[in-house]
Amino acid sequence: MSTEPEYRPGLEDVPAAKSAVSFLDGKKARLEYRGIPVEVLARESCFEETAWLLIKGDLPTQKQLADFDFDLRQKRAIHYRLKDLIKCFPADAHPMDALHASVAALGMFYPCKTVADPAKNWDASVRLLAALPTVVTAFARTRTGEEILDPRPDLDHAANFYYMLTGREPTPATRKVLDACLILHAEHTMNASTFTARVTASTLANPYQVIGAAVGSLSGPLHGGANEEALTQFEEIGGPEKVKAWLDAKRAADPKYKVMGLGHRVYKVKDARASVLQEIAEHAFAETSRPAAYDTAVALEKYAEGIYGPKGIYPNVDFYSGVVYQSLGIPTDVFTPIFAIARVAGWLAHWHEQLVGNRIFRPEQISVGKTDVPYVPLERRP
Ligand code: COA
Numbered sequence: 001m002s003t004e005p006e007y008r009p010g011l012e013d014v015p016a017a018k019s020a021v022s023f024l025d026g027k028k029a030r031l032e033y034r035g036i037p038v039e040v041l042a043r044e045s046c047f048e049e050t051a052w053l054l055i056k057g058d059l060p061t062q063k064q065l066a067d068f069d070f071d072l073r074q075k076r077a078i079h080y081r082l083k084d085l086i087k088c089f090p091a092d093a094h095p096m097d098a099l100h101a102s103v104a105a106l107g108m109f110y111p112c113k114t115v116a117d118p119a120k121n122w123d124a125s126v127r128l129l130a131a132l133p134t135v136v137t138a139f140a141r142t143r144t145g146e147e148i149l150d151p152r153p154d155l156d157h158a159a160n161f162y163y164m165l166t167g168r169e170p171t172p173a174t175r176k177v178l179d180a181c182l183i184l185h186a187e188h189t190m191n192a193s194t195f196t197a198r199v200t201a202s203t204l205a206n207p208y209q210v211i212g213a214a215v216g217s218l219s220g221p222l223h224g225g226a227n228e229e230a231l232t233q234f235e236e237i238g239g240p241e242k243v244k245a246w247l248d249a250k251r252a253a254d255p256k257y258k259v260m261g262l263g264h265r266v267y268k269v270k271d272a273r274a275s276v277l278q279e280i281a282e283h284a285f286a287e288t289s290r291p292a293a294y295d296t297a298v299a300l301e302k303y304a305e306g307i308y309g310p311k312g313i314y315p316n317v318d319f320y321s322g323v324v325y326q327s328l329g330i331p332t333d334v335f336t337p338i339f340a341i342a343r344v345a346g347w348l349a350h351w352h353e354q355l356v357g358n359r360i361f362r363p364e365q366i367s368v369g370k371t372d373v374p375y376v377p378l379e380r381r382p
Contacts, residue, residue, distance in 0.1 A: 004366060005364060005366075007366050010265070011195075012265065015190075016190050016195055016198065016361075017190065017198055017350075017353075017354070019189070019190070019350065019353060020034070020057070020353070021033070021034065021054060021187060021189075021346065021349045021350060021353060022034070022054075022187045022188065022189050022346070023035070023189070024188065024189045024266055026264070026266035026267040026268050026269070027268055027269065028269070029267060029269045029270060029271060029272040029275075030272065031188070031272055031273065033050065033053055033054055033186070033187055034053050034054065034057055034058065036053070036059075037272075038183070038184060038272060038273060038276070039272055039275075039276045041053075041183050042180040042183045042184050042273075042276045042280065043180075043276075045183060046156065046157070046158075046179055046183075047157050047158055047179050047182040047183055047186070047342070047345075048065065048068060048069050048072060048156065048157050049065055050182075050183045050186055050345065051129055051186065051345035051348075052064065052065065052068055054186060054187050054345045054346055054348075054349040055125060055345065055348050055349045055352060068126070069156075071126050071130075072126060072129060072130045072157065073130070073151075073153045073160075074130075074153075075126050075127045075129075075130035075131060076130045076131060076133070076134050076151035076153075076160065077134070077150065077151055078106070078109070078131055078134050078135060078138070079109045079110075081109070082102070082105050082106070082109050082135070083138060083148055085101075085102075085105055086098065086102060086135060086138045086139050086142060086148070087142045087148075089101065089139060089142075089143070091143040091144070092143075093139075093143070094219075094333055095136060095139055095140060095333050095334050095336075095337045096215065096218070096219040096224075096225075096333075096336050096337060096340070097219075098135075098136075098139040098143075099132070099135060099136055099139070099215055099337050099340060100212055100215045100216055100219070102135035102136075102138075102139070103128075103132075103135070103208055103211050103212040103215055104208060104209075104212050106127065106128070106131055106135070106208055107206060107207075107208025107209065107212070110124070110127050110131075111206070112124035112206050112207055112208070113206060114204075114206075115201075115204050115205075115206065115207070115355060121207065121352065121355075124206075124207040124208070125207065125348045125351075125352070128207065128208070128211055128344055128348065129344055129345060129348070132340060132341045132344055133151075133157070133160065133161040133164060133341050134151055134164065136161075136165075136334065136337040136338075136340075136341060137149065137161065137164035137165045138164075140165055140331065140334050140337075141164075141165070146167075149163065149164045149167060151164060152164075155169070156175075156179075157179075157182070158170075158175050158178040158179035158182060159175045159178075161178065161338075161341065162174065162175065162178055162328070165330065165334070166329060170328075171287060173283060173284045173286075173287045173288075174284065174287075174288070174328055176280065176283075176284070177280055177281060177283075177284045177324060177328065178328065180276070180277070180280045181277065181321060181324065181325070181338065181342065182338075182341065182342040183342070184273040184276060184277060184317060184321075184342075185273075185317065185321070185338075185339050185342035185343055186342045186343060186345040186346050187343070187345065187346030187349065188343075188346065189266070191223065192217050192218075192220075192222075192223050193214040193215075193217040193218040193223060193224070193343065193347065194214070194343075194346060194347060194350050195217075196213050196214050196216070196217035197210050197211065197213065197214040197217075197347040197350055197351055197354075198350050198351075198354045198361070199213075199361045200213040200214070201350070201351045201354040201355065201358070202354055202358055202359065202360045202361045203360055204355075204358070207348070207351060210347065210351050211344060211347055211348070211351075214340075214343070214344075214347045215340050218336065218339060218340055218343065219336060221260075224318075224336040224339040224340065224343075225336050226260055226261055226316070226318040227261070227317075227318035227321045227322035227325070227335045227336065227339065228322060228332050228333060228335045228336060229260040229261075230260040230261035230297075230318050230319055230322050230323075231293060231322035231323060231326055231332055231335070232260075232332070233259070233260045233261070234293040234296040234297050234300070234322075234323065235293060237296050237300065238296070239292065239295075239296055240295045240296050240298070240299035241299075242296075243296065243299040243300045243303050244303055247259070247300070247303060247304065247307070251307075259300070259304055259308075260318070260319075261297075261315055261316060261318045261319030261320075261322075262304060262308060262313050262314065262315055262316065262319065263308075263313045263314075263316065264314075264316045267312075267314065267316060268312030268314075269312070269314055270314040270315055271314065271315060271316045271317050271319075273316075273317040274314075274315045274316060274317050274319055274320055277317060277320050277321060277324060278320050281294070281320065281323070281324045281327070284324070284327070284328075285327060288327050288328070289327070290327075291323055291326060291327045293322075293323045293326065294320075294323045294327070297319060297320060297323055301314075301315050301319065321335065321339075322335050325338065
């Protein structure tokens with residue numbers, strides 16, 4: 001009898017770590033950060049408090065939050081040579097590639113060489129949380145010839161990000177939507193980028209390498225890139241009345257066609273984050289304008305439910321987030337970097353958790369290749 005371990009593609013249902021950072025019940029659409037439902041945090045909390053909660057494990061006291069907030073505001077500014085470096089990136093580079101390079105550069109300008117000192121680890125965590133919006137907006141502006149804006153210490157995390165990107169202060173409704181988006185994207189149990197962060201952390205790599213690796217993992221269209229693809233898809237459809245014809249044609253051409261923003265490895269019902277995002281966005285649309293792509297998305301969700309609902313395939317958070325970002329005037333290719341600006345909180349929480357009782361990841365493989373193959377010298381080969 002074979003003793004070969006069972007191979008599960010994509011490590012489905014295989015636990016990769018014990019974690020107290022978040023909890024997800026995909027059948028009940030329940031997501032909690034350190035025990036607190038994410039929809040409560042999206043309505044009641046702010047990104048700064050949520051990041052502390054995720055990394056430290058409990059809600060901060062008033063003083064802890066005030067000090068943390070102060071520290072974040074201090075660490076937003078980046079070295080002028082890092083700005084110069086970002087100015088040298090090709091203007092047509094994807095902002096996720098620019099972010100990847102910028103995170104590595106942050107690690108050179110503000111090094112945290114070992115991970116043995118908890119004070120330095122915390123310092124690097126605050127730096128990464130604070131400076132990611134700065135490097136993302138620096139590239140987003142400089143590539144179009146706009147001046148890089150310095151962070152504004154009088155604005156909170158979400159408002160300052162919007163200001164550095166657009167040069168305008170957000171309205172209260174826009175600030176609230178952005179802040180809620182950051183909270184909703186901050187953590188999500190053992191997803192691909194978090195797993196990447198933990199694997200990299202397990203080698204005792206420095207935190208900038210850990211976050212850089214996670215950024216690379218997030219960039220793919222099956223993960224963070226899906227919000228961008230979902231919006232492109234709604235634009236391709238061209239209006240709610242065209243949804244049926246569009247999806248019928250796609251499915252006729254490819255019965256396995258994947259609708260972007262639908263489906264999830266864990267959720268078998270509609271993602272709670274998608275519902276909260278819709279609720280908050282509808283308030284904001286009353287102030288901005290209701291985007292055409294939003295109506296297309298709602299119509300697609302409705303039509304797709306009849307087809308994919310019985311298989312447990314429903315909208316995930318990326319189905320609506322792109323439409324919301326577009327309504328705020330954010331360029332499409334900056335959607336995934338915003339995901340990273342939020343998810344860095346979860347990655348850092350997992351990094352800190354991984355370091356406690358760390359053991360390097362070294363899984364097994366099922367070898368299916370040839371063995372004992374003789375080496376044929378080049379001159380005897382055709
Ligand atoms: N549209 C249509 N069918 C889908 C689908 C989608 N978006 N997502 C999954 N399915 C179907 C698959 O075709 C497959 O059908 P089958 O059992 O008849 O072969 C079944 O559901 C399982 O899909 P699979 O790709 O094996 O699931 P997964 O757990 O490996 O992948 C995702 C999960 C998220 C990668 C996948 O649902 C997907 O590609 N979604 C679109 C991209 C996206 O929105 N990503 C963001 C995730 S937050």
